[in-house]
Amino acid sequence: MRPYITWLRRGTGRFLAPVLLGFLLMALFSQPDWMIELDWATRLTAASVLVVSPAVAAVAAFDTSRRLRPTLTLLGRGSVRKPWHIAFPSLAVVTWAVVAYLLTWLVAAAVVSINDGIGIHDWWVFPEVVAPLVGAGSIGLFAGMVAGPRLAPPAAVMTVLAALVCAAPWGRGPFEAVTTYGTLTGLQRPPVRAVAVVVGVLVLALAVATAAVESNRPAGARSAVLGLCAGVAAVATVLPSAWPWKVEIYDVTDEAYGCVGSAPAVCGPRSRLPLLPPVQASLAEAYTQLAGTEFIRPTAFRVTRLDHYAHLDGAAPLDFDPADVHNDRYDNDAVARALVRPHQCSELFVASSAEPLLQAQDVVIPWLLQVLAGETAATPVPDDVSLAFARIQNCRPMTGDLR
Amino acid sequence: MSMRMSEISYAYGSVMALDDVSFELAPGVTALLGVNGAGKSTLLSVGAGLLAPRTGTAMVSSRSLFARRERKEALRSIAFMPQQVTFPSVLTARDVVAYSGWLKGMSGGRADRRARECLVAVGLEEKMDRKCADLSGGMIRRVALAQALVSEPEVLLLDEPSTGLDPEQRRGMVELIRGLPGTVLMSSHVVEDVADLAETVLILDEGRLVFNGTMDQLVSGLPDNGRRSPVEAGFLRAIGRKAGA
Numbered sequence: 001m002r003p004y005i006t007w008l009r010r011g012t013g014r015f016l017a018p019v020l021l022g023f024l025l026m027a028l029f030s031q032p033d034w035m036i037e038l039d040w041a042t043r044l045t046a047a048s049v050l051v052v053s054p055a056v057a058a059v060a061a062f063d064t065s066r067r068l069r070p071t072l073t074l075l076g077r078g079s080v081r082k083p084w085h086i087a088f089p090s091l092a093v094v095t096w097a098v099v100a101y102l103l104t105w106l107v108a109a110a111v112v113s114i115n116d117g118i119g120i121h122d123w124w125v126f127p128e129v130v131a132p133l134v135g136a137g138s139i140g141l142f143a144g145m146v147a148g149p150r151l152a153p154p155a156a157v158m159t160v161l162a163a164l165v166c167a168a169p170w171g172r173g174p175f176e177a178v179t180t181y182g183t184l185t186g187l188q189r190p191p192v193r194a195v196a197v198v199v200g201v202l203v204l205a206l207a208v209a210t211a212a213v214e215s216n217r218p219a220g221a222r223s224a225v226l227g228l229c230a231g232v233a234a235v236a237t238v239l240p241s242a243w244p245w246k247v248e249i250y251d252v253t254d255e256a257y258g259c260v261g262s263a264p265a266v267c268g269p270r271s272r273l274p275l276l277p278p279v280q281a282s283l284a285e286a287y288t289q290l291a292g293t294e295f296i297r298p299t300a301f302r303v304t305r306l307d308h309y310a311h312l313d314g315a316a317p318l319d320f321d322p323a324d325v326h327n328d329r330y331d332n333d334a335v336a337r338a339l340v341r342p343h344q345c346s347e348l349f350v351a352s353s354a355e356p357l358l359q360a361q362d363v364v365i366p367w368l369l370q371v372l373a374g375e376t377a378a379t380p381v382p383d384d385v386s387l388a389f390a391r392i393q394n395c396r397p398m399t400g401d402l403r
Numbered sequence: 404m405s406m407r408m409s410e411i412s413y414a415y416g417s418v419m420a421l422d423d424v425s426f427e428l429a430p431g432v433t434a435l436l437g438v439n440g441a442g443k444s445t446l447l448s449v450g451a452g453l454l455a456p457r458t459g460t461a462m463v464s465s466r467s468l469f470a471r472r473e474r475k476e477a478l479r480s481i482a483f484m485p486q487q488v489t490f491p492s493v494l495t496a497r498d499v500v501a502y503s504g505w506l507k508g509m510s511g512g513r514a515d516r517r518a519r520e521c522l523v524a525v526g527l528e529e530k531m532d533r534k535c536a537d538l539s540g541g542m543i544r545r546v547a548l549a550q551a552l553v554s555e556p557e558v559l560l561l562d563e564p565s566t567g568l569d570p571e572q573r574r575g576m577v578e579l580i581r582g583l584p585g586t587v588l589m590s591s592h593v594v595e596d597v598a599d600l601a602e603t604v605l606i607l608d609e610g611r612l613v614f615n616g617t618m619d620q621l622v623s624g625l626p627d628n629g630r631r632s633p634v635e636a637g638f639l640r641a642i643g644r645k646a647g648a
Contacts (some may be wrong), residue, residue, distance in 0.1 A: 002511030003502050008491045016586035072502065075550070077453040078483060079506035080475045218469075275537035 004088045011063050011089050013096035013227055016055070020100035024048060028108060033323030037273060040322070041108035042125045045101065046177035049129055050164070053136040053175040056097050057156035058139045060090035064144025073145070073216050083213045094137035095128040100214075101129055115321075121271055122184060123193040128177040131201040135174055136160055138205040142212040163204075165235045170241035172199045183322050186305035187270045188253040195243055200240035207232040252308045257301065263287060265314060266340035268303035275322055283328035284337060289371055290380050294386065296342045296393055309344050309398045317344045334374030343369040345395030357395060363388035405430060405586035406450060406481070411459035413445055414451065420445040421456070423608040428558065428586050436592040436600035441607040443590040444486055447560045451483035455612045464557055479508055482556035486563040486590075488547045492536035495544045496527055499535060503550035514553065521549040525579055540573040541571050548579060561589035565596055598634045606641045614641040 006016070034040035061318065068089050076086055110318065112119070136156075143156035167173030174197070211229035229380050233347050259267040261280035281299075286299050298316035309317060316338065324334035340361045347353035347402055367385045370376040406428040413421040420442045437443045448454045450461060452468045461468040466477035469627045482503075482632045491641050497518050505516030522531040525545040530538060538546065544564065564580060575627055577596050580587065588605075597604070604621050606614035614621065621637035 002505050002514065005511075006494065006498050006502065010491070056469065067493065070487075071485060071489050074453060074485060075483065075503060075506060078451050078478055078481070080478050081506055087504070181463065218453055219479040 003085060003096050004091060007063070007089045007092035009094060011067070011092045012059050012254060013063070013093035013402040016059050016093065017096040017100045018053070019099055021103055023052075024060045024100060024104040025107065028104060033182075033321075034108070035111050036115045036322050036325065037183055037185070038109055038112045038118060038120045038121050039125075041112065042105055042106075042120065042180065042396075043122070043177075043184070045104050045108070046125050046129050047177060049132050049177045050062050051264075052097060053132050054157040054160045056093055056133050057136040057140040057143070057160045058153040060093040060140025061143040061147070061156035062140075062149075063089040063093060064141050065147060066149040068144065069149075077216060077218045083216060084209075086145065086213060086216055087138075087209055089128045090137040090141040090144070091114035092307075093140065095261065097133050098130055101133075115313045116274065118275060120398065122189055122199075124189060124191060125177065127198045128194060131198045132177065133176045133204075135201045138209040139163075142208045142215075144213045145212045146167075153354040165335070167238050167241045170238065172197065172241055174204055174237050174240070176300045183320070184250075185320055185322065186253055186269060186303045187250045189250055190247045192247060193196075193240075193249055195399060196240040196243065207236065213394070233325075247395050248350075250306070252306050257296040263333050264298055264316075265300040266303075266318065267300055268320065272303070277324070278325050279318070279320065281328075282332075282335050283398070286335050286372055290339075290378050295339065295381075295389060297339075298342050301338060305346075307349075307398075308402075312343070312397075312399070314341050332369055332372040335372060336365045339368055340364050340389070340392060342393060343397040344394075345392065347395050349398070358390060360388035360391045364392070406588070408450065409460045409462075410447075411446070411449055411456045411461065413442075413449055413454060413456045418530065419610050421449065421607075422458070424461050424607070424610070424612045426605055426612060426615050427441070428440055428584050428588055429603060431602045432580065432583075432587045432589065432600045433603040434546060434597040435605045435607065437590070437595065437607035438520045438610075442610040444562050445606055445610075446607065447483065447562045447588070447590060450480055450558075451560050452478050453483065475508075477643050479554065480533045480557040480560055482507070482551040482554055484547045484551040484561045484564060485557070488543055488564055490535040490543065490546065495532050495534050496522055496538065496542075496549070497531045499546055500531075503555040507554035507556075509554060516554075517553045518549070521552045522546070524552065525549045526575070536574045540567050541569070541575075544568060544572075544576065545579070548576070552583070556584050559585060561587060563590055563592065564613060567589060575629060594632050594635045594638070598632060604637075606638060608642040 002157065028041060028045055036043055068086060073086060076083065079085065096318055097206055107349040139159050140156045143152045143159060147155045164173040164175055207229040211226050214225050253269050255269040255271060257267050258270045258273050261284065262275055262277045264280070264283050266276045266280040266283065283301065290297065300315040301318040302315035303320045304317040318338055324331045345357055347357055364385055371378045409425050411421050411424045416436065424446060435443050435446065446453065449456050452474065456471055462481045463477040466473040468477045469476060494545055500518035500521055501514040504517050505511060509517065519531065521529060525548055527542060527545055527549065530542060535546070544587060548564065561580065563575050570578060573593065579606065580589065581600055601618055603617055604614060621641070622633035629637065
């Protein structure tokens, strides 16, 4: 392993790492909404794999074609070691890229911890980021072994992009990590699809790396082996996306729920309960402000995701987003949106009947915002607002799942 | 017997680079001569296990270089100094030599120690921690020699070791090679180096071995006319004899 350490110390990856770290931190801090939920932060940085993978492939191709070749690969043919040592420069580049991600996640974890946020629950993000980097490194290795120094880096980039394009008709390609641009509260990820994607990328990496090693054999590359590697790589690129999955990427969580406070109680998955006290406090304050009005004030709100209303049990649905919590307060916008949904109206899912309800909400919400901001008194309630809210209260409640 | 090549043939596509070459190396220095394109580098590459011959066998220390079960041990016994060397510019001389030792199965620590010893032996003690980008051509050649020595091979294959060196550097390289233990097969264009070092001579012409004998046999019967060295004359006679046959 000594040569691997040598390439870590001397290869181009050590310059890639700080650039990558800067880029990832910039991407992370470009929006602050993740700062109380580490799952959100990790998924936000995972989105960058799409851009980082081609860069890793290019740098790996550069080090292989310009540094490892021609002399060390020539001498390597006469080596008593297994031929996989030619992968060390690429492996070093991948290592540095992973280090950049780890440092970014450590920074995110520190910020979330300072903000008393929620720790990681979706651990699949880690292999989902590392596996594409390994795949990109192997593509860089192959390009570096077969192409000249000038051609190898762009060829590696084009190969990574081609893999993305090939898988695109079926959805997510091998160099994309599952991303969300919002909270995972109320959601969980069935691991089977994550496993399939990770395994697919690693199979792709192994096939491509095998072809690279084969290209350096003293007897010359055997075309049958290269053909097999190409076939396996092609299948591994497309299959995880094209497979007729019966499970979705994300599903409603089966985690047990708990509640905080009363009047109203706010209920959510137990792991997310620490995020809910500001929500409960802001809603309770709103209830006090609306005392004396005819507004229905549900006794409980329940976090719902993916239009899953089967377990509301009389609670009002809450479309909770931690980004709506600032300075220990649930934003007035979010409070207002919650208050205009004492139950989920089934009419909202039918185009022809949704419009009147949406218009009714548009009448109620501005008034609620003025009340919550203290700009107007809650009583008397204007007639148009009363009528609008009556329309909302009398809709047909949704009691099942939409899908 | 250190190395024996039997009926070796190698082709680049349809071009026959080696044609039924057979010889056995004796301990000491053997010179491999031939005009450009004669097949010298190809022969050395086959002997180093870097190219697999189309036909024939290569044995090192009684082990076959290309038989699966024996190859690893055979490779331990040989080392190769390429003619064209491009070491990674970002690696130091010590990195490169230790790397070569590791490739030959040495542990990291032992490879590092031997790298230091070999670089001292080739006169690069002060430069061993300099990056290859900062070394002169002559120093790079000495690093190339050091990486071949690091694993203490029985058979050393040197491809044009004096290439690109000025006369003083060449002299230094000759002295280094003169002091090497074991069996050395070196190709060269520089007749004076061959005359100085080699006890045995192999001459390739168009991929065929046209001479295999001692230096005395090569130059026997040739007058010393002061304009051309006996070795050069013997070489020309060897390939001329083949041409006239």
